[in-house]
Amino acid sequence: MPKTIRFILNDRDMQTSLPPGMVVLDFLRRDQRLTGTKEGCREGDCGACMVLLGELDGDDVRYQALNSCLLPLGDVRAKHLVSIEGLNHPGLNPIQQSIVDEGASQCGFCTPGFVVSLTGFFMDSRDMHIQEAVDEVAGNICRCTGYTSIRRAIASLIEQYAVKLKGFKDRIKSLVDLRFLPSYFLGIAPRLKHLKEMQAEAEAEEKPVLLVAGGTDLFVQKPDVILNEDIKFISSRKELSGINLSHNLCTIGCATPIEDLKNSPLLQKMFPRMSDNIGLIASAPIRRRATVGGNIVNASPIGDMIIFFLALDASLTISNGKNVRRVALKDFYKGYKDLDLHEGEILEYLSFPLPAEASLFNFEKVSRRRHLDIASVNSALYIQKQDGTIDHARLSAGGVAPVPLFLRRTSEYLSGKEITPAIIKEAVRRAGQEISPISDVRGTAAYKRLLLGQLIYAHFMTLFPGIKVEDLI
Numbered sequence: 001m002p003k004t005i006r007f008i009l010n011d012r013d014m015q016t017s018l019p020p021g022m023v024v025l026d027f028l029r030r031d032q033r034l035t036g037t038k039e040g041c042r043e044g045d046c047g048a049c050m051v052l053l054g055e056l057d058g059d060d061v062r063y064q065a066l067n068s069c070l071l072p073l074g075d076v077r078a079k080h081l082v083s084i085e086g087l088n089h090p091g092l093n094p095i096q097q098s099i100v101d102e103g104a105s106q107c108g109f110c111t112p113g114f115v116v117s118l119t120g121f122f123m124d125s126r127d128m129h130i131q132e133a134v135d136e137v138a139g140n141i142c143r144c145t146g147y148t149s150i151r152r153a154i155a156s157l158i159e160q161y162a163v164k165l166k167g168f169k170d171r172i173k174s175l176v177d178l179r180f181l182p183s184y185f186l187g188i189a190p191r192l193k194h195l196k197e198m199q200a201e202a203e204a205e206e207k208p209v210l211l212v213a214g215g216t217d218l219f220v221q222k223p224d225v226i227l228n229e230d231i232k233f234i235s236s237r238k239e240l241s242g243i244n245l246s247h248n249l250c251t252i253g254c255a256t257p258i259e260d261l262k263n264s265p266l267l268q269k270m271f272p273r274m275s276d277n278i279g280l281i282a283s284a285p286i287r288r289r290a291t292v293g294g295n296i297v298n299a300s301p302i303g304d305m306i307i308f309f310l311a312l313d314a315s316l317t318i319s320n321g322k323n324v325r326r327v328a329l330k331d332f333y334k335g336y337k338d339l340d341l342h343e344g345e346i347l348e349y350l351s352f353p354l355p356a357e358a359s360l361f362n363f364e365k366v367s368r369r370r371h372l373d374i375a376s377v378n379s380a381l382y383i384q385k386q387d388g389t390i391d392h393a394r395l396s397a398g399g400v401a402p403v404p405l406f407l408r409r410t411s412e413y414l415s416g417k418e419i420t421p422a423i424i425k426e427a428v429r430r431a432g433q434e435i436s437p438i439s440d441v442r443g444t445a446a447y448k449r450l451l452l453g454q455l456i457y458a459h460f461m462t463l464f465p466g467i468k469v470e471d472l473i
């Protein structure tokens with residue numbers, strides 16, 4: 001019998017027995033006839049379908065803007081789902097008004113998505129910089145107005161409200177006072193607490209079959225299949241989310257959203273370019289759902305997090321509920337989408353040794369479009385050095401083999417060598433012998449081979465600014 005999913009939709013208490021694998025976009029438009037949320041790509045690429053999802057965080061509710069086309073209904077259980085209709089007042093709210101004032105909407109198809117994303121920004125942003133607001137709408141596509149007027153609308157909102165909102169302690173209350181949000185938002189927290197208790201009973205009955213983490217791969221690849229599956233939502237395993245340091249290891253729960261890695265002060269200290277590197281993965285709403293574990297199990301040969309962690313000698317903690325085992329990430333991939341993961345097993349944690357003091361790390365990604373695109377080829381290099389010599393090197397690359405590749409032989413070659421242009425060129429030659437790229441929509445085999453060489457050069461020029469491009473050609 002289908003289980004009841006209880007949540008709040010805008011101001012209404014909801015319960016439904018629709019399949020937990022149905023995406024929220026279909027629930028809103030087809031079941032609830034709330035058609036303000038638009039359907040564009042259904043692949044997380046256009047932002048027309050944005051909704052807000054609020055979840056209890058202590059006594060407060062924390063809201064995030066997410067793509068409803070990839071958000072399963074089962075994952076809104078005991079949460080507050082807000083569609084564009086739930087943001088409406090009798091008159092226009094300040095975001096809508098600013099869009100009108102700046103002429104930032106023509107056909108209007110993208111406008112609800114922009115309004116929802118920007119509302120999420122004002123609910124969550126601490127610093128309220130214009131660039132942060134612009135990044136927030138990076139996943140919203142407008143096909144007819146043009147982005148200049150949208151940017152003007154955002155700039156005007158920041159100018160009018162950033163200082164006011166930063167001054168208030170209770171963000172939701174101040175957004176209600178400033179008419180960004182309707183007043184029913186003030187009563188959501190106690191209603192969610194009640195729902196949470198009911199959810200605990202429902203979970204006890206669960207019989208897991210298909211694991212869904214963020215769903216950003218699953219709901220693009222096979223939404224129709226998932227609709228009829230029994231689903232286990234990894235988001236309910238809070239202990240699998242978070243980043244910790246202990247015993248010389250950094251441990252990341254596999255349910256940790258990629259956006260949390262981008263914002264982690266711990267990781268930023270170890271990898272100063274981490275935020276920029278992860279900024280090249282999808283858009284903020286996708287990164288808020290996409291998990292580290294999902295990236296690893298999806299096993300795309302160009303999975304960015306996999307390539308990042310392969311060069312850090314990461315290992316995985318895998319459990320079937322009774323037994324726990326550890327597998328090195330570089331041994332996890334046996335062939336194209338063939339993993340060392342058995343039925344009933346779940347990836348719990350990824351851990352890697354803390355980088356040594358005299359170490360350097362670099363990640364590079366080339367895609368057909370700089371932002372919001374998957375890689376043609378990506379690569380990471382970790383170097384532990386002693387004076388001018390490489391004590392230890394680890395090189396990884398994606399898009400150049402059926403699996404995300406740890407380039408063992410090239411890494412071994414570099415270890416113990418002095419850093420000179422001749423050694424780097426030889427490393428590129430050897431890397432070329434370890435890879436087996438194929439031609440596909442992301443480029444020809446020859447192009448990908450060339451790209452990997454360029455990325456290895458880029459690693460060294462970034463990590464050792466004394467090395468110039470003319471030394472390498």
Ligand SMILES: Cc1cc2nc3c(=O)[nH]c(=O)nc-3n(C[C@H](O)[C@H](O)[C@H](O)COP(=O)(O)OP(=O)(O)OC[C@H]3O[C@@H](n4cnc5c(N)ncnc54)[C@H](O)[C@@H]3O)c2cc1C
Pocket residue numbers: 043044045210211212213214215216217218219220234254255258280281282283286289290291292293294295296297298302303304305345346347348372373374375
């Ligand atoms: C618009 C868009 C842009 C994207 N851009 C990028 C990009 O730039 N770079 C990139 O690398 N990826 C990108 N992706 C792919 C995707 O977002 C990532 O691979 C993401 O990390 C997948 O995580 P998820 O939690 O959403 O996985 P899900 O879709 O929930 O799951 C993927 C697979 O992993 C399994 N699984 C998930 N967690 C676990 C676990 N803990 N243990 C065992 N099995 C598990 C699931 O059962 C499923 O088989 C993009 C996706 C979209 C939609």
Ligand code: FES
Pocket residue numbers: 038039040041042043044045046047048049050067068069070
């Ligand atoms: S419909 Fe395009 S992102 Fe959801």
Ligand code: FES
Pocket residue numbers: 104105106107108109110111141142143144145
């Ligand atoms: S206003 Fe037409 S797509 Fe943006």
